[in-house]
Amino acid sequence: EAGVVQSPRYKIIEKKQPVAFWCNPISGHNTLYWYRQNLGQGPELLIRYENEEAVDDSQLPKDRFSAERLKGVDSTLKIQPAELGDSAVYLCASSFVAGPSYEQYFGPGTRLTVT
Amino acid sequence: AQSVTQLGSHVSVSEGALVLLRCNYSSSVPPYLFWYVQYPNQGLQLLLKYTTGATLVKGINGFEAEFKKSETSFHLTKPSAHMSDAAEYFCAVSDPRGNNDMRFGAGTRLTVKP
Numbered sequence: 001e002a003g004v005v006q007s008p009r010y011k012i013i014e015k016k017q018p019v020a021f022w023c024n025p026i027s028g029h030n031t032l033y034w035y036r037q038n039l040g041q042g043p044e045l046l047i048r049y050e051n052e053e054a055v056d057d058s059q060l061p062k063d064r065f066s067a068e069r070l071k072g073v074d075s076t077l078k079i080q081p082a083e084l085g086d087s088a089v090y091l092c093a094s095s096f097v098a099g100p101s102y103e104q105y106f107g108p109g110t111r112l113t114v115t
Numbered sequence: 116a117q118s119v120t121q122l123g124s125h126v127s128v129s130e131g132a133l134v135l136l137r138c139n140y141s142s143s144v145p146p147y148l149f150w151y152v153q154y155p156n157q158g159l160q161l162l163l164k165y166t167t168g169a170t171l172v173k174g175i176n177g178f179e180a181e182f183k184k185s186e187t188s189f190h191l192t193k194p195s196a197h198m199s200d201a202a203e204y205f206c207a208v209s210d211p212r213g214n215n216d217m218r219f220g221a222g223t224r225l226t227v228k229p
Contacts, residue, residue, distance in 0.1 A: 004158065040124070042205050042219025043159070056216065091158060101147075101166060104217070106158030 002026065004107035006092050012113045018080035021110045025073070025094030032069060033104060034077050035091040043091055049075065050098050082114045117142045117208045121220035129228045134178075134193040136223045138206030141187065148189040149207040149217065150180055159205065165189065166211070176200070201227045 005024040013019050025032050030051050035043035046065070048056040051072040060067065064083070069075040079086055089111050093104040122137040140146055147166050151159040163174025170182040180191045189206060203224050207217040 009156075041221050042207070044219070045216055048216065093158075103161050103164075106151075106160070108156065108158045 004092055004094055004105055006090075006107040006110055008110055009108060010111050010113075012115065013082055015084055015114050016081040018078065019082055019112060020076055020078045021090050021092075021112075023075045023077070023092030023107060025075070025092070026105055029094035029096055029105070030072065031095045031098040031102075032075050033093040033095075034067060034075070035093065037089040037091055037109070039088070046077070048098070055098070079112075082112075084114050087112055087114045117146060117210060117218050119148075119206045119208050119218060119220040121204075121206050121223050123223055124221065125224045125226065127226040127228060128196045130198055131195050134191070134196045134200065134225065136191040136204050136206075136225065138180075138189045138191065138220060139187050140189060140206075140208045142208060142210070144210060144212065145184075147209045147211050148180075148182060149209070150174065150178070150189075150191050151205045151207060151219075152176075153203040153205065153222075155202075162191070162204075196225075196227045198227050198229065201225055 007022050032049040034046040037043045047060045049069045052069050067077045089109040091109045092107045095102040095104045118141045120139045149164045150162040153159045163172045165172045165182045173179045178193045203222045205222045206220040209217045
């Protein structure tokens with residue numbers, strides 16, 4: 001079974017530039033999560049999708065961040081414009097359904113460096 | 116609000132020695148608790164989780180953790196460290212009434228010396 005796929009794995013951009021990250025969850029998983037992991041810290045949830053609906057985006061900085069999950073499968077997270085403080089690893093995870101008894105499977109992440 | 120605190124950002128043990136990684140939680144309700152491992156340039160992998168029932172939980176790679184309500188702890192142990200155990204370990208907590216939104220600790224980096 002293929003795991004969660006993310007691309008690109010690494011991205012270096014200058015501040016004020018836009019950037020997008022892509023995630024393909026495990027087949028059949030209807031819940032998708034985007035996390036941000038700052039250096040030396042644990043992941044922090046940015047947004048959770050159930051199918052194509054964003055059911056929890058309270059931690060997403062909406063002035064510059066946006067996300068979409070068309071057709072309830074793949075998802076894209078965008079930052080425009082990027083700031084120096086956005087340098088982090090962006091992790092995507094998926095689970096069969098939302099609920100604490102269901103394991104979240106994580107992708108390898110996209111490491112973003114903003115210069 | 117729920118939270119976890121991992122005591123010690125870095126732990127170093129010799130190969131074959133006991134591994135003990137500490138995690139204390141704060142929760143207003145009986146929580147679900149998790150330990151994840153992250154190898155360099157990889158995503159997080161679930162080691163084990165506590166939901167209900169037996170308080171001693173066994174996971175993959177020989178790790179286990181014990182839920183101690185009186186101490187609000189969920190420490191991770193392994194009797195004998197292997198070189199391959201070197202990684203970052205994260206403790207996390209979630210609300211059983213919620214939708215699996217986990218709160219992670221800051222992580223503990225485990226180094227295993229030959």
